[in-house]
Amino acid sequence: MTTLPDGCHGIDIGGTKIEIVSFDAAMCEVHRERVATPGQDIVAFSQAIHTLVRNADAALGARAPVGIGLPGITDTFTGRQLSTNVPALNGRQAHRLLQHTLERPLVIGNDCQCFALCEAAGGAADGLPTMFGAILGTGAGGGYCADGKLMRGLNGIAGEWGHWSLPAALLARHALPLIDCPCGKVGCTERYVSGPGMSALHRHFGGDAAEPIALAARANAGDVLAARTLAVHLDLLGHALANIVLAFDPHAIVLGGGLSNLPHLYERLPEAVQRHLLRGVQAPAILPPRFGDAGGARGAALLLRQQLDTIPHP
Template sequence: MPAPDIFYGIDIGGTKMELVACDAALQVRYRQRVPTPTHDFDVFVNALCGMVRQADEELGERAALGLGVPGIIDAATGAHLSANVPCLTGRQLLPVLRRRLERDVTLGNDCQCFALSEAHGGAAHAAASMFGLIIGTGAGAGFVADGRLVRGRNGVAGEWGHWPIAPSLLKQYQLPILPCACGRQACLECYVSGSGLRKLHAHLSGTAGMSAEELATLRDSGDTLASAVFAVHLDLLGAALAQIVLAYDPHVVVLGGGLSQLPHLYRALPAAAAAHLIPGMSVPPILPPWFGDAGGARGAALLAAQAAQPITEEA
């Protein structure tokens, strides 16, 4: 049977949903965006199905679909545990879409789709393994080895943002124990993400806290407090990256999310991570993304394409 020519990928964000149709060479042949309905599950599903059916009609296709969804999915039940799309929390989206659309639908989270896209024609193209490290509003990741997404038993391989921060770092910088949206406390996400950077500034300054862009402007003007905030953040992020190296030992790390636009991370993060590693261990290249936010839907389409071509063991 000939291989399909087109695969759909949808990247679901808190404000918009983007559908792309990619050919076998991962070239985008069609693109569509709509606002994300965030508070009503039925409205959300109708909007998703409407995008897919419009693409079917305009392209004359009935393609398999890959979906990049924010948050974590319960491997046992398929229910979404946490997401920035509130109507998904506690709901099982995959069986509903498969029934409504009558086609193959493959689900991954948005960070996994980002990593998969950057591993194919992106910043980590042809790398034996890569870790797509997202530092935006939250902190998440995807791990790709030999060109394929590594999910793990629970589908959460790479969820470094919910590793606990080292107690020694909390003590060293006299940081508060912050509650995480996952229901636990002192997760790395609370300190190293974009929102975590704001919380660090709030803690060290006693004010409401500033965004990364505002802090970078102050630091570049010589503000000592802003410089101190970034120094603490860099050390915390470096320690987290060192743990990623010990756990996954990726050949390449690609940064994504809003903080990936901070130039100093590419200069200073390798040394910050090396300071927390065993002497003699090397830090992998840390690269900016090629596709950025646009890679999520492309990665979702690739997820669908790979699901249609399962790994076969050599004799």
């Protein structure tokens, strides 16, 4: 991996917060700052990024290159940002905008892929030949890494498992409807297995809109409806992760996002995955993240280091 003598900055941009972390040449953290995301105002958004990087330069003592993790995907042909939960960026050429704002070497990647890279290089899957990082939060996304490096694919979207469709037979087994997805498809996996997806399942079965942590607590206390919700969610998620095994055959799957804090997933998910696999195929280890929700900025910095040799210098 490329050495940056003066260090680098990683930025994790989300719908509610922007966090920057500065690292020295050995990838030791030297500075961290977080602000609320000005999600509607592009001028305020650009100024927030500029101020964060200026402060980080001062803390690092150098004008350093930047890696940025963004939600959504970038259109390969136009460079415009799609499906972002930062409305100010939606439809804009994010790389060109931020390059103009920061005037330095810059790499932008998907935030879920940055999570995967963080956990592959020094994280829960460190040292494994391959891994898949599966985010289970407001949505479902992820990334695939081999030998500690992110594999992005032709369109840069490798790992977008949240928009694989669940089969009609599986939905019929649990008497579930086809649900429209903002991406334009129907029956997308993330509409059922994400945090809001689990809450939607509970409502569908006649319950309230409780959050997943509350549902897990109720199930542990003997609530039959909450237990049913968790069982169905586990079956759907097991099927989805089994497809990841068939597609990528990773040595481990590391969970991220809010649902990664649910202990029952690590206890019961391996068996749920195994039920949907071919005979003779072994489910990989399913691991909690080492860096949790603090890994996005680190992953963005690692992506920068991975791609530094291909960055055009202004």
